[in-house]
Amino acid sequence: MANIGVDMTANQQKNIFGAGDAYAKILERSLGVEIVVRDGSVIVMGEETRANLCKKIIEQLKDLADRGNTITEQNVDYAIALALDGSNVSMAELDKDIICHTLQGKPIKAKTVGQKEYVEKIRNKMITFGIGPAGTGKTYLAMAMAIRAFKNDEVNRIILTRPAIEAGEKLGFLPGDLQSKIDPYLRPLYDALYTIMGPDSFQANMEKGLIEVAPLAYMRGRTLDNAYIILDEAQNTTPSQMKMFLTRIGFGSKVIVTGDQTQKDLPEGQVSGLDTAIRILSNIDDIGFAYLSSKDVVRHPLVAKIVKAYEEYEEAQKAKEKAGYKNGSPKSDGNYRANGNNYHGSGGNDHRRKKNNNE
Template identity: 35%
Template sequence: MAVKPNTQKRVPKNPIKFQLTLNEEQKEAKRLILANAITVIKGKAGSGKTLVACQAALDMLFTRQIDSIVITRPTVSKEDIGFLPGSLAEKMDPWVSPIYANMYNLYKREKIDAIIHEGLVEIVPLSFMRGRTFLNSFIIVDEAQNVTHDQMEMILSRIGINSKMVICGDLRQNDLKIQSSTGFDFLCQLKGKVKNFDIIELQKNHRHSIVDEILREYNTLLEK
């Protein structure tokens, strides 16, 4: 779906009121997003990486600082996306539905549905990104631990003028067949070497408390 210009009539005078409030480390992540062109958010499952990215993206869209939100994530699956039925958006739906769910949790469903219908949110599979330049956009790269080195280089070079990119990932959730092929690990080594680039790791779990216990036991098992 082609992205249309942001046609909101006016910039809101007051801060956007979201349905969920960020905690302190998430607020710091959002501050880094607003201060940099590219921000990497690391963190275990349930730490709110994608939630923060979505909140920052919606905030900038609603205040007309950007024209569109671009969402991409690797489709790590044995089934090629080209063989799935339906339109491109329908093919990508299983992979991007968690991002939509975060948006619905953050703001009124009818408003989120409206910006999607208006084309202000664009879903772009990694295989369709080459050759694109995203201007005046907020690009969310989710599940980036499953992005290869070559794909990561290609993604990073898509950012255009007046755009921001947030890359979310967790190496502990690497699903690549050759795990060493992930480009996320190398990306996390760029802090301090590239201007307008920063990294933050979220620590707090926002799901059921049992998630922390399960992850701790799994990590202990893997370390043996």
């Protein structure tokens, strides 16, 4: 057993460990240590390796707090994940790279290693694919990079697009004029722009044609020069749509393609343009691919757990499919429980078989 001290002020303790020392309890559960918090001192007790790891995490959070950040449960969870992975990445260093600010002055920055790598790819490549589950900041960070470039006069306009046909709905069957038909599909893009630019600036630039939000079909036949172009929900494109989009790029333009391979709304049997692009473009020098995971989820901590559960489920399904099971059959997912333990026996199926035999 080791007793390791960490010096900090009472105010630092309140920020780092949260109300009622809630974050200290998270550290204790995650690392198997005991943390004693008193005014002006913190003592970590436990097995020496784990106690030192806990001290390292607390010091990471302290450095982050010293930069003016209010520590959140998400910060604590991510600091623990980094430490358990043996990473030497400094959360304070991540915090220094500010992309831009929202209208309210809130800084927008990469919050995870995966997001940092994504932003670096965007900076250094002409075309960047950001691939990962919901909540990893793919679209929001892409928007922030586009707005920063626009404000710095690096590009003349921003063009945002996404497939406008999802979940089997066709625009012609929806009520209203064209704008009212496509608005629901483009709403996530509007939301990000409103947050970063503010509605007045966004509307003024829209009216000038400097910001364009349109369905993917409207890109056909155009050459887009000196523009920042973002294709969102790319998993719902067909290969021909993806090819059409990527060949619109003109001089002085930069492209970001975002998508989640696990959330396709294409008709059954239709190949995704995103999947095809990953296979055939991965060896081209000026095209970058950034892969985000549940570790990069920056929404409510429960979202990360949900994403992780689905990732485990999909991996288990792939393993069963390789073993000769048909994917999607009741047999393939009836015994799965999403808590990291994958399969929990087959007693239910055995019971049914015995019952049938008795009959």
